Amino acid sequence: MQDGAVHPGASPSPLPEKVSVTLIVNGIERRFSVLPWVSLLDALRDHLDLTGTKKGCDHGQCGACTVLVDGRRINSCLTLAVMRDGAHVTTIEGLAANGALDPLQQAFIDHDAFQCGYCTPGQICSGVGLIAEGRAKTADEIREFMSGNICRCGAYPNIVSAIQQAMGAKP
Amino acid sequence: MIPFQYTKASDVADAVRLIAANGGAKFIAGGTNLLDLMKDNVERPTTLIDISRLPLNSVEETASGGLRIGALVPNADLAWHPLIEKRYPLLSSAILAGASQQLRNMASTGGNLLQRTRCAYFYDTATPCNKRQPGSGCSAVNGVNRGHAILGASTSCIATHPSDMCVALAALDATVHVTGAKGARAIPFADFHRLPGDTPHIDTNLAPDEIITAIEVPAKGFATHYSYLKIRDRMSYAFALVSVAAALEIKNGTIEEARLALGGVAHKPWRDAGAEAALRGQPAEDASFARAADLLLRDARPQAHNDFKVDLARRAIIRTLTQAAHGTPQSQSNKTIQ
Structure with missing residues (x-):
């Protein structure tokens, strides 16, 4: 992620720190810490081990990463996990209920x-x-x-x- | 993407304070365009100021009979808002012509105005682009420019504005409400976006320390005679080659009021006062529409690869005005053009 380039005009900032995020994923409260630039998609796959949600284009063009956030379908690759603190997220793993498929x-x-x-x-x-x-x-x-x-x-x-x-x- | 700090604004005043204090910062709301650009290193903010939870998400009636749309109302909610569907169906139709439902669920009203061009050279950091890096040159002028501007372009930049929603807002004479360090002001929609000139890196007249708080649409909604027609390379989920928003008021077959705005042809939603004036007082028929189209396109300058856009725009204008006059607006689901 870090490209090491010098960016004129940018004020020197302390190194970004991990942010604590709580999501209710498929009905279960999950708390974890991520760096600010981690997408919801990467948080689901890499931090919560929910790899059912797929990473296709990572640019909102293919829809493979679609999940439901507070009941609405969105591209999880184009939102930051830190921005969704407190949200209810439903992934493909959470659609079946009591052993019955959706x-x-x-x-x-x-x-x-x-x-x-x-x-x-x-x-x-x-x-x-x-x-x-x-x-x-x-x-x-x-x-x-x-x-x-x-x-x-x-x-x-x-x-x-x-x-x-x-x-x-x-x- | 480069590392960045993340902070949340607690209210509009806090957002303005935070952005004024940090030249490398950007607001994030829906994030659909900004994060895409950050992944490609086109946008490189050192701080993101999250404004997504500010209370700017309502649609309210104004004293003058219009509507004030909060800057954070998601595009999907706006398109399906009962008052928008009933009184401003042109706006609803234009929104539904753009992006995908997932993106419309995320993208904000204010952010839609601030989205950047989809010019491939703007996205490609290996190529010169005056919009991305002022003074580096324009790769599109002598490059692949099939999708580029035919009106209002400069030698510095021939990019187009990608929004559909903004084409309708331009036709509806919307107003953009903003707040900055020096207070609040209202910007007429026609003055919000800029032509490229020799400063194509500045898309809009929003100051760096200002935030969009609301978009206001006036009482006149043209709910009877309107249409939004979008022509693109595939049937859905693609940017416009040419799009047309048409809105008419017709009495006894005569056009009393006319609005005409084009997308996909210029650096901003394109309106032409002369073309609209030429429609007023005329019979609502093909000959009048053709005259207006010719007037609007009189100064069109196609690029090497998009001669076709001039004729396409002319035909699309005539067709959209016909749809509006007949009260048969273009469906955004059944793409058959009547």
């Missing part, structure tokens, strides 16, 4: 909505967020509101079908 997880299996699976945790978290928003209804709307999740294998038609099933809509 309806959208089951729908992804039913519709074969993936091949390699790398984008799938982000797709499913994004889809859960979409269903909670309650706005997208038609296939066109589902495609539009899922456009932040890229699937390199091209499973899009099946992903739309899976979301329609989970929404209770007719495919």
Whole structure:
């Protein structure tokens, strides 16, 4: 991270220190300390050992890192862990309840909505967020509101079908 | 990314104090553009001042019949706010034409105004860029410039402003409320963003020690005759090659009031008073729209790779004005252009 370059005009600052952060991740309170520049994505993967959330582009372009923060889907690569202190975070590991898959997880299996699976945790978290928003209804709307999740294998038609099933809509 | 200090502002006054005391500091709210740029070493703040929890997240009615939108209202919440959907559907439509739902859930209203260009050379620290490093030159002028400006560019910079939301705010004659060390002031939207001139590193007229607190939209919302049409290389989640916000008031087939703003063509949302004046008093029909388009584009100067943008803009203007006149705004889900 440190490039050692001298930055004219920047006042000399003490070396940044780790900041204590508390997150409620999948219903469990987790406390840890991170340097300020650690993204929520890296905190989940490297500090909390929750590697279900994937690091794809790390620039908010692919959606593989999508998680739900306080119920809203966001790109965890484009937010700092320190900025989310106190937040409720739901990752792919937290969607199943009491041994039963979330309806959208089951729908992804039913519709074969993936091949390699790398984008799938982000797709499913994004889809859960979409269903909670309650706005997208038609296939066109589902495609539009899922456009932040890229699937390199091209499973899009099946992903739309899976979301329609989970929404209770007719495919 | 370079190491930085992190601090939270406790209120607006504290935020202004903190930024004024530290020339290397930047505010962070949604973070969607700033963190992206920091990862690429384009932005190199030594301190981030977190303003994301300041109480600037409400939408309130103003005494004059408009709305005051807090600078921290997330883009998604603004697009789906009942008062915006009902009275300013042009704004709602433009917001939904941009980014992805994940990004709209994070990005703030104020931050949307302050996002930087997506010019590839601005992002590439191995190439000269006057916006990133003043005086180093512009790689886009003789480089790959298919996506670049056709209006208002300079020899120093041909970048475009990437926002969709700002195109609608420009058309709606919004006002930007800011607070700084010297107090609060209001900036008309047309004066907020700058043309590149020979200082392309300065995107806006917001002073370094100022913070955006709210965006105000006046009472006139053009909820009957509006459309936002965005033309891009793929159907969703891409920046505009050309986008058009059109808003009309029509009485007995005659245009009484007209607003026309373009995105993807200039360093700022582009409005042309002459083109709008040429629409007023005219019949709401193709010939009037074509005249306005020709006027707006009279000084267009395409780059080596984007001749097509001039004709694309002309056609998009006519189509968007037609959609607005017919009361059939462009859907942002079904991309068929009627």
